[in-house]
Amino acid sequence: LVKTALGGRGLWEYVVDGKDTKKTILGEDGKEVVAAAEGGGKRSQKDLMVLSIIQNSLETSILEAYSYCETSKELWDTLQKVYGNISNISRVFEVKRAINTLSLEDTKFSKHFGKFRSLWGELEMLRPASLDP
Incomplete structure (x- = not known):
C-alpha cells in the first residue's frame, strides 16, 4: 500500500534509491564535489513528505519503536529487515x-x-x- 501511495505521487524513488539532499558535481579541477541540492537543508522536503506518509501508515505502537529513523529510506529499510521476511x-x-x-x-x-x-x-x-x- 505504501508503494502504491508513493508511486502514484512519483515519490517511490526516495524509498528505493534513498534520494539525498546532496548531489555530487564535478568541480573546476575535475574532482567530485558534494553540493547541497535544491533548497539546501539537512533533508529534502520531498523526503520528509515520504517519511510522513510511511509513518502515518504505521500503527502507533510500531511507529514509536522506529521514530528514530530520520529518512524515508532508513525507515523503509529498517521495516523491511524486521517485517520483510523473504521466505514469507x-x-x-x-x-x-x-x-x-x-x-x-x-x-x-x-x-x-x-x-x-x-x-x-x-x-x-x-x-x-x-x-x-
Missing part, C-alpha cells in the same frame, strides 16, 4: 490461521466472503501454485 513463511502461517478462524458471526455473508477471498488471494500470492513436483 510467518505470513503464510498468519494467513492460514486467519482463514481457519474466520467466522460469519454477525457480519453479512458478502462481507464475510470478501474477507475470505482477500485472505485466499494473499495466500495464493505468497504461495503460488506450481506444476513442479
Whole structure:
C-alpha cells in the first residue's frame, strides 16, 4: 500500500534509491564535489513528505519503536529487515490461521466472503501454485 501511495505521487524513488539532499558535481579541477541540492537543508522536503506518509501508515505502537529513523529510506529499510521476511513463511502461517478462524458471526455473508477471498488471494500470492513436483 505504501508503494502504491508513493508511486502514484512519483515519490517511490526516495524509498528505493534513498534520494539525498546532496548531489555530487564535478568541480573546476575535475574532482567530485558534494553540493547541497535544491533548497539546501539537512533533508529534502520531498523526503520528509515520504517519511510522513510511511509513518502515518504505521500503527502507533510500531511507529514509536522506529521514530528514530530520520529518512524515508532508513525507515523503509529498517521495516523491511524486521517485517520483510523473504521466505514469507510467518505470513503464510498468519494467513492460514486467519482463514481457519474466520467466522460469519454477525457480519453479512458478502462481507464475510470478501474477507475470505482477500485472505485466499494473499495466500495464493505468497504461495503460488506450481506444476513442479
